[in-house]
Amino acid sequence: MRAIADVARLAGVAKATASRALSGRGYVSEETRQKVVDAARSIGYVASPNAASLVTGRTKSVGVIIPFINRWFFAEVLEGMEVALLEQGYDMTLYNLPAASPERDRIFEYFLARKRFDAVISVGVALSETEVDQLHRLGRPLVGIGGPIRGVHTIAIDDVEAARLATEHLLSLGHTDIVHVGGVLVDEMDFAVHSNRLRGFTSAMMSAGLATDGCFYASEFTLPGGHAVGMEVLGDPRRRPTGIFAACDEIAVGIIVAARELGISVPADLSVIGIDGHPYAEMFRLTTLEQHPREQGRLAVVSLLAELDNPTEHRADGELTELPPRLVMRASTSGPRPKA
Amino acid sequence: MRAIADVARLAGVAKATASRALSGRGYVSEETRQKVVDAARSIGYVASPNAASLVTGRTKSVGVIIPFINRWFFAEVLEGMEVALLEQGYDMTLYNLPAASPERDRIFEYFLARKRFDAVISVGVALSETEVDQLHRLGRPLVGIGGPIRGVHTIAIDDVEAARLATEHLLSLGHTDIVHVGGVLVDEMDFAVHSNRLRGFTSAMMSAGLATDGCFYASEFTLPGGHAVGMEVLGDPRRRPTGIFAACDEIAVGIIVAARELGISVPADLSVIGIDGHPYAEMFRLTTLEQHPREQGRLAVVSLLAELDNPTEHRADGELTELPPRLVMRASTSGPRPKA
DNA sequence: TTGACATGTGGAACCGGTTCCTGAAACCCG
DNA sequence: CGGGTTTCAGGAACCGGTTCCACATGTCAA
Structure with missing residues (x-):
């Protein structure tokens, strides 16, 4: 009732043309494009991301694995990633990874394996060798935050x-x-x-x-x-x-x-x-x-999306981007009291 | 290379049978089921959730809109929801909703409208009338946490x-x-x-x-x-x-x-x-x-999934589940110092 | 024996998009 | 003016599952 076929029919064009008009790919005359866009708007058409993913293989979403949510560093990173992802039209699917447990295995074997996302960001997780392998086998771009992961571009402070x-x-x-x-x-x-x-x-x-x-x-x-x-x-x-x-x-x-x-x-x-x-x-x-950490989250997203857009240009595996920490002096430090 | 058709061919059955065998729906003899399962395992078959969603209309994921991540209450709620969702095989897609802004509108108009999830949980968000309408128009189960939302079953303390x-x-x-x-x-x-x-x-x-x-x-x-x-x-x-x-x-x-x-x-x-x-x-x-709050998150998920499994049995719109707060006395309260 | 019903399987349609291929029309250049 | 290149549009295949329907068998009660 709200499929692209309806839009096409209403605009008097073929499905293929409607698809091109809406996605902006391929040749469509300005006049036709306008007709299609109007038709789409008039019936409140919203494309099904599922159908699109099925054929393109892209889901416009990234998976995030993270050991804590309720910890300042991690929550900040999450917020930073969220903004950056949303800006680029990506969804963020969150996996709060517990310590070694059946649930943790399940995340790797079931959730991550389904390849529901185009890429994965791993935040501050200590991964086992097997887990690193499982991530690599996904064949998706991968970025880490907070510590080096074998073969993965990682962002962290020094x-x-x-x-x-x-x-x-x-x-x-x-x-x-x-x-x-x-x-x-x-x-x-x-x-x-x-x-x-x-x-x-x-x-x-x-x-x-x-x-x-x-x-x-x-x-x-x-x-x-x-x-x-x-x-x-x-x-x-x-x-x-x-x-x-x-x-x-x-x-x-x-x-x-x-x-x-x-x-x-x-x-x-x-x-x-x-x-x-x-x-x-x-x-x-x-x-x-x-x-x-917010900035680290943003950088991770930027790096990831760059690799997605241009798979050839991806960061050397295992490259480490180290951010310089900055000293902020306040009143909790001073010279020691002279010995009596 | 890892589609269900390959599994079917390998097991010597039809796609339909393979699908039934793997999903457990419909009649399949134990013998056939075993053959299919073995075949699937042998080639490392993982079902494509996209393809399945396309036809079933179910995505096995829920969207969460939340104004803060880096605040104790919200982070706790998130962790509680995560565990409960994962347990039931659901993904959690997170939207960190900013205050009124173009980005916020974009979340409602673009991200939420795509119906990538089976249901939505709204945590502690003050929604405008328009936004509430937009959520209802999704036609998906909806649960709130932390304050009543018009026409939505909400969980909160009193x-x-x-x-x-x-x-x-x-x-x-x-x-x-x-x-x-x-x-x-x-x-x-x-x-x-x-x-x-x-x-x-x-x-x-x-x-x-x-x-x-x-x-x-x-x-x-x-x-x-x-x-x-x-x-x-x-x-x-x-x-x-x-x-x-x-x-x-x-x-x-x-x-x-x-x-x-x-x-x-x-x-x-x-x-x-x-x-x-x-x-x-x-x-x-x-x-x-x-x-x-962790328990509130869990309850929200339970309520949501119950409604998903049994749409007729859904909570009265606008129903409010109020949890009783419990007084824990420690050493920060006592009688006032007697007046001099 | 017959018919109703449960069980097991395959073929084919379908979900809703994207893309390949083909062909027509328009444009460009020598 | 003819042939090559763009531009534009439609038909059809396809992505990878699920499900409807038809059909074959087996079982059991009347």
């Missing part, structure tokens, strides 16, 4: 560098007693992010001639996580560091809250630096390295 | 009741000087939520014989928003309330942080209660009314 900069910031202020609170090294998002940040920290400490034994604490990337670790690290006054480099702003803020509860003054008694550029950072006057 | 309970909790502790920090009354998510919570507050205050002039402050539903309002409300010691009912936990926590910065003791000098059951609530020992 985590090692960011961690090094953060640590060096504390070092340059004169701190020598520094602790790094970072991500658990074996969890869903451990694909370099956590270990890279730890690496940057260690390398900066080494360069400054400082040992790092016992200087690492693991935390969830959440405010309560940072708070709990903060209580633990700051609880014992005898072995309290003067500077803390948190792997993300939420951890950093959690630590600041813990410090306040313990009556420790920031930055007088304790300097804290994070990574992210979270909205909370400003409220807590947190010094941080900004990473703009 | 906001008036939740606000009343929160306020009564403060009243019952002996507070008489109470302020409500709620949502801005004209913004993207104002479709009853904000005004209902204000209404519940006012009604409880009235019942207690208390006036509410000047007792309402507006804030964004974020921690920095609550913090800013907290500084304002608590800044002047002469007219400081003893109890604050925040419309959400993030605001409440922001207020607690502000109080701490101002040296105001919670709950000794100030009681704070929120709504949500946010993970931060526990960390800040915040008394709150829990609303479990």
Whole structure:
């Protein structure tokens, strides 16, 4: 009742002509095109994307696999991708990938295999070898965000560098007693992010001639996580560091809250630096390295669509686009209190 | 190369039989079914959802329109819907609806109109009359979360009741000087939520014989928003309330942080209660009314799929399923300090 | 024995577009 | 003016499934 055949009949042309007129492909006289467009509008014709996909093989939609939605970084990335995709007329189909589980397998074997989308973006997922293979077998363009995936063009900040900069910031202020609170090294998002940040920290400490034994604490990337670790690290006054480099702003803020509860003054008694550029950072006057996940999402989409439009020109497999983190100094860091 | 015709040929049966064997509809002998399944597996056959949708009219995917991704309530709802949808073999296509704008119109006119999904869930969106009409015209099942939409079955907590309970909790502790920090009354998510919570507050205050002039402050539903309002409300010691009912936990926590910065003791000098059951609530020992958005998402999906499976049995248009909020008492509320 | 009914299978139409191929008309150039 | 190239339009095949219908068999009750 609203098929292209009806439009064609109403406009007095053949289906083929109507299709060309509406899609803009092939030769159609201006006069005919106008007739078809008018006819389409008059019956409220909307093309069926299914029918079109069936023959063209293009669905105008991309699949996104992501381990969390309710985490600042991931939600920001999603919002960034959404805008960019919509702008180009693409739908976004979301798969909130759980940790290893039958449901996770099902996503790979059933949902992704159906090839409902033209391309896939993988955000911050640690993929098993099998899973990477499964993605490659789809034969669709693939882009990653947040950590290198074998054979996939990935967008991320330079985590090692960011961690090094953060640590060096504390070092340059004169701190020598520094602790790094970072991500658990074996969890869903451990694909370099956590270990890279730890690496940057260690390398900066080494360069400054400082040992790092016992200087690492693991935390969830959440405010309560940072708070709990903060209580633990700051609880014992005898072995309290003067500077803390948190792997993300939420951890950093959690630590600041813990410090306040313990009556420790920031930055007088304790300097804290994070990574992210979270909205909370400003409220807590947190010094941080900004990473703009929204922009990362946008870039991923741009790269993906470029490859879709021009498959030959696709990024070298495994290429890594590293964004420079930017240091934003606020009031959570200063030189350590001179020893009594 | 991987079409059902290939499977049929390999199994030595007709396309029709292969289709029946794989889909489980119609009569197929066990022996034949096994042959077809084996053939399918042997060539790694995956059915094309496009082709199937074309004829069945079902896409096995639902569209979700949502104003924010990066907000606790919304992200939780999304995660809840995701799990429930995946379980039933449905894809989730996400539309992050901006405030009134050409992009927003485009979502309604272009994306939603294409009918790529079997049903639509609208989460916390204030829809214009036109938009509601557009949704209804899709002729697809429709469910809302978070506030009534004309003619649409909606799932939400009873906001008036939740606000009343929160306020009564403060009243019952002996507070008489109470302020409500709620949502801005004209913004993207104002479709009853904000005004209902204000209404519940006012009604409880009235019942207690208390006036509410000047007792309402507006804030964004974020921690920095609550913090800013907290500084304002608590800044002047002469007219400081003893109890604050925040419309959400993030605001409440922001207020607690502000109080701490101002040296105001919670709950000794100030009681704070929120709504949500946010993970931060526990960390800040915040008394709150829990609303479990994840469960709301799940319920929306259940209701939607029930209607899809059995179109006749669909919920009365405009029916409202109201979930009871549950009071969780922690250490942010107590009786007011006796007047000197 | 006959007829009603359940079971099993194949052929062909169909969903709603796109595209290939063919042919006519218009245009261009030498 | 003839032949080659564009421009324009229609017919038909096709994408990859599902489903309707027809037909063959087998079963069971009357």
